[in-house]
Amino acid sequence: MSDLELEMHINGRAVKRRAAPHLRLLDFLRDDLNMTGTKEGCGAGECGTCSVFVDGKLVKSCLMPVGKANGARIETIEGLAPKGGDLTEVQRAFHKTGASQCGYCIPGMVMAATSALRENPDAGIEEIKERLGGNICRCTGYTKIFEAVEIARDVIAGRLSAAALEPDPAGNSFIGNNVRRLDAPSKVSGRLRYAGDMVMPDMLHMQVLRSPHPHARIRVIDVSAAHALPGVACVITAADVPGEDGFGVFVHDQPIMARGIVRYVGEAVAAVAAEDVLTAKEALRLIKVEYDELPAVFDPEDAMKIGAPVLHDYAPTNITKHIPIRKGDVEQGFAEADLIVEDYYETQQVEHAYLEPEAGLAYVDHDDVVTVISPSQNITHHRHMLAKIIDKPINKVRFIMSPVGGGFGGKEDMIYQGMLALAAMKSGRPVRLVYTREESIISTAKRHPARITYKMGLKNDGRITAVEFKMISDGGAYGMSTEGVMRKAAILACGPYDIPNVKIDTIGVYTNNTPSGAFRTFGAMQAQFATESHLDICAEKLGLDPFEIRRRNMMQDGAITHTQQTLGKVSIGTVLDAAETASHWEAGAPGRGESRSDLGGEGTRAPCTLGARFAPAVAKVKKEVA
Amino acid sequence: MLTCDHYLMPTSLEEALMLWRGAPSGSRLVAGATDILPWAREGRAGDVHLPSLIDLSRVKELCGYTVEAGKVRLGANVVYQQFLEDETLRRHLPAMPFCAIWFADDQIRQQATLAGNIVNASPAGDGIPPVIAMNGEIEMARLDGDRIVRRTMRVAEFLRGPGKTALGPDEIVTAIICESMEGYGGSFQKVGQRRSLVISSVCAAAFVKTDPSGEIFEDVRLALGGVGPVPLRLTDIEDMLRGQRITRQLVADAAGLPADRVASRTRRDYRRAVVRGFIEAAIEDALVACGAPQPGPAQREAAHV
Numbered sequence A: 001m002s003d004l005e006l007e008m009h010i011n012g013r014a015v016k017r018r019a020a021p022h023l024r025l026l027d028f029l030r031d032d033l034n035m036t037g038t039k040e041g042c043g044a045g046e047c048g049t050c051s052v053f054v055d056g057k058l059v060k061s062c063l064m065p066v067g068k069a070n071g072a073r074i075e076t077i078e079g080l081a082p083k084g085g086d087l088t089e090v091q092r093a094f095h096k097t098g099a100s101q102c103g104y105c106i107p108g109m110v111m112a113a114t115s116a117l118r119e120n121p122d123a124g125i126e127e128i129k130e131r132l133g134g135n136i137c138r139c140t141g142y143t144k145i146f147e148a149v150e151i152a153r154d155v156i157a158g159r160l161s162a163a164a165l166e167p168d169p170a171g172n173s174f175i176g177n178n179v180r181r182l183d184a185p186s187k188v189s190g191r192l193r194y195a196g197d198m199v200m201p202d203m204l205h206m207q208v209l210r211s212p213h214p215h216a217r218i219r220v221i222d223v224s225a226a227h228a229l230p231g232v233a234c235v236i237t238a239a240d241v242p243g244e245d246g247f248g249v250f251v252h253d254q255p256i257m258a259r260g261i262v263r264y265v266g267e268a269v270a271a272v273a274a275e276d277v278l279t280a281k282e283a284l285r286l287i288k289v290e291y292d293e294l295p296a297v298f299d300p301e302d303a304m305k306i307g308a309p310v311l312h313d314y315a316p317t318n319i320t321k322h323i324p325i326r327k328g329d330v331e332q333g334f335a336e337a338d339l340i341v342e343d344y345y346e347t348q349q350v351e352h353a354y355l356e357p358e359a360g361l362a363y364v365d366h367d368d369v370v371t372v373i374s375p376s377q378n379i380t381h382h383r384h385m386l387a388k389i390i391d392k393p394i395n396k397v398r399f400i401m402s403p404v405g406g407g408f409g410g411k412e413d414m415i416y417q418g419m420l421a422l423a424a425m426k427s428g429r430p431v432r433l434v435y436t437r438e439e440s441i442i443s444t445a446k447r448h449p450a451r452i453t454y455k456m457g458l459k460n461d462g463r464i465t466a467v468e469f470k471m472i473s474d475g476g477a478y479g480m481s482t483e484g485v486m487r488k489a490a491i492l493a494c495g496p497y498d499i500p501n502v503k504i505d506t507i508g509v510y511t512n513n514t515p516s517g518a519f520r521t522f523g524a525m526q527a528q529f530a531t532e533s534h535l536d537i538c539a540e541k542l543g544l545d546p547f548e549i550r551r552r553n554m555m556q557d558g559a560i561t562h563t564q565q566t567l568g569k570v571s572i573g574t575v576l577d578a579a580e581t582a583s584h585w586e587a588g589a590p591g592r593g594e595s596r597s598d599l600g601g602e603g604t605r606a607p608c609t610l611g612a613r614f615a616p617a618v619a620k621v622k623k624e625v626a
Numbered sequence B: 001m002l003t004c005d006h007y008l009m010p011t012s013l014e015e016a017l018m019l020w021r022g023a024p025s026g027s028r029l030v031a032g033a034t035d036i037l038p039w040a041r042e043g044r045a046g047d048v049h050l051p052s053l054i055d056l057s058r059v060k061e062l063c064g065y066t067v068e069a070g071k072v073r074l075g076a077n078v079v080y081q082q083f084l085e086d087e088t089l090r091r092h093l094p095a096m097p098f099c100a101i102w103f104a105d106d107q108i109r110q111q112a113t114l115a116g117n118i119v120n121a122s123p124a125g126d127g128i129p130p131v132i133a134m135n136g137e138i139e140m141a142r143l144d145g146d147r148i149v150r151r152t153m154r155v156a157e158f159l160r161g162p163g164k165t166a167l168g169p170d171e172i173v174t175a176i177i178c179e180s181m182e183g184y185g186g187s188f189q190k191v192g193q194r195r196s197l198v199i200s201s202v203c204a205a206a207f208v209k210t211d212p213s214g215e216i217f218e219d220v221r222l223a224l225g226g227v228g229p230v231p232l233r234l235t236d237i238e239d240m241l242r243g244q245r246i247t248r249q250l251v252a253d254a255a256g257l258p259a260d261r262v263a264s265r266t267r268r269d270y271r272r273a274v275v276r277g278f279i280e281a282a283i284e285d286a287l288v289a290c291g292a293p294q295p296g297p298a299q300r301e302a303a304h305v
């Protein structure tokens, strides 16, 4: 390998370095120069967390071999504002509008916004949207970001006073007033360090060997060649776990690394900690694993059949959790109904796609405290589980929560922290693991897909007499949050409606698919999708307005839910009123087709198009024609 | 992850050709790297180690463009953002700004070359339909002893199927040569799952020239992408329209023709449904670019019932 001799100006400073020939500009900035304001959300040009200026043009540094930057002028997020000086107008505007939730996309967004306004200081909102089109945000949402760019544009142009960047006056209450985020300056300036940005002296890099099979018995894992590779500090497998191996939110059915059996494609089988990522990758190729493939099951209904492959001995029916709820007498309720409507709903598996891929750093400190830094959404629970797994008293295990670059429930499970702890213990050195986007998608939990059969009995006036609701959910290979998700789905299954007779079953099932886990709404979304769709269908069959059918069934203050919870205040009525007004709803039953007049009105978004920056040219042609 | 023993940055064509000829087998040429880097990732080629990567972006002969004798010669290093921002290119290649605006995003367009797009030979490559509609040719160079020899062929013939081209093992693409379409109106239609960073499910390019009265199709060029192994030039529709009086009915009839030529293996019905509207919209937008009045949404809908 012949190193490149590089010279460039980065944020106004001359830099002269040798670098490995394959590095991307992103790697050079982050790993060689420790400038971690520029992030890696995907490594494939899709997300924009890595945007930097090269000779004045914004590019994605994950798509630029570092050789291309030789001799260039580079400007990164760290260089936008003078050291120790004020933030730029763009950065301050992001602070002002609260455009920095998890913050992981924000350095890239600030760069794209800066570029948009440099390219066209008068860019209109459509052009701003287009110019920021290469940058994705998963949590702030785009509204505040676009609002910030417009404010910055107007302040820079002098159309708006700089006072617009100052905090709004605080009222007597935080409620109803814009409150500035304390952590925004660190995010808009790229100074905030996420786990993957952290380094420690003598740190090792981890790579993980994953199962290519959905279900297989591991006959042998031979790590000897990997272990012998120069630069490898340690190789770990399930055999290295000193304590009681098992984690999960409800049932501790998942080992730190596959123990004897792999149950899904992407499950960790072994991990290497080495001096650098390349050596660790090379070591993975030297690990020999012999598998005996086992029959696998991918459909939750098949998994419940007699004779289906069993994933976990403790659950011979493959049922992770069944939550049955009964209220009143559904048969009686259906008998009283004027109309019975049955239907079937399906929702799919969904990836969280937080912009920060999983990352963590572990070390054993001077007092033998095993310390794991990671964006864990549940450090206390993780700490307790890890103590058991590594057989240490709780005071010798410490979890530090690094800034979470988006979680949405997906970082509630302790999927890699155990491996980091083991490797730090075995090697005696700090160890860091940073997932690639692909690894994150392949191996981490997803939203539970659901299949829901719905049966509803109604009177002609729309009042619901009975509901039978059955949801079968693919929980994948391990329990994780499945039990909780099934509980929540059962609790919220019938929505905010007062229904006298209810029969609910939610069933989470083991399969050899990627595990399902916590994800925003925790089961409610799946149930609500079915309930609300079903109500619209019933409204159509009864010739009722969809708002009206809901009003006739909605709970009132003091209602008792089907799980016997008394609700003090119920706001569904207010919500329906607000939604009806905001949508300019024209009363009537669904299925009116073109005859209705509330379509395409105020607030309707025009179909997606591009080319806002051509608008002046097009307008010119039109004028010439006219 | 892509690793290599050497990352080389020649500055002249001769140097590049020498390096390329001498490169150990498995070495690759690099232009913008926007196809090559994502290719070497998990789920595609995975981790790849190559002996040499020869980066062409500093080869001076491949930079810039010239317009001469009714032809535009685009050096292989011309990137997509130039089609959007360069006044001269916009005038001579009037569908390219619209193609460029739908291509990836502003950042990737600073790096991605048209030549790389063509050599990559993806059935969904956005730059290919407009180029074949402009009777585009591709120029390649190689060393014969120490003499540089060049050959040129139609891009439509250069493309042999998904990922397959007529490029020889020791050749480097030096230019893409298109007819100047000055005086034509150009347009580009694309449908994908979002508006930035999206690979085309279907795309269409059109160039239209009207007579001075604006009432007769003097010339029409049409091509479709994403509908089969290689993009499709629609010469029969071009012939059907050329010389005819422009009417909505004629455009609608023409647009109905190509659906059965959609040969993609996936989502075929969807693509067929899209193509009809696309041809119509492509012609209409190109007409508007020539100065015709913009049809309102109602007029557009009317033609589809």
Ligand SMILES: Cc1cc2nc3c(=O)[nH]c(=O)nc-3n(C[C@H](O)[C@H](O)[C@H](O)COP(=O)(O)OP(=O)(O)OC[C@H]3O[C@@H](n4cnc5c(N)ncnc54)[C@H](O)[C@@H]3O)c2cc1C
Binding pocket: A044, A045, A046, B028, B029, B030, B031, B032, B033, B034, B035, B036, B037, B038, B056, B076, B102, B103, B104, B105, B108, B111, B112, B113, B114, B115, B116, B117, B118, B119, B120, B124, B125, B126, B127, B167, B171, B172, B173, B174, B197, B198, B199, B200
């Ligand atoms: C996020 C993202 C979005 C994208 N969006 C789009 C899109 O909307 N539409 C679209 O069509 N494509 C898209 N692409 C694909 C890619 O950007 C284009 O195909 C681009 O034009 C490739 O050009 P490049 O210069 O980057 O090629 P490179 O990656 O450098 O090279 C591509 C291939 O061409 C060869 N090559 C390059 N130059 C020469 C030469 N002079 N002579 C011989 N061989 C050569 C290389 O060896 C390689 O095989 C996207 C890519 C990404 C990552």
Ligand code: FES
Binding pocket: A039, A040, A041, A042, A043, A044, A045, A046, A047, A048, A049, A050, A051, A060, A061, A062, A063
């Ligand atoms: S675009 Fe570069 S990391 Fe995602």
Ligand code: FES
Binding pocket: A099, A100, A101, A102, A103, A104, A105, A106, A136, A137, A138, A139, A140, A141, A355, A405, A406
């Ligand atoms: S703030 Fe944009 S991804 Fe979290």
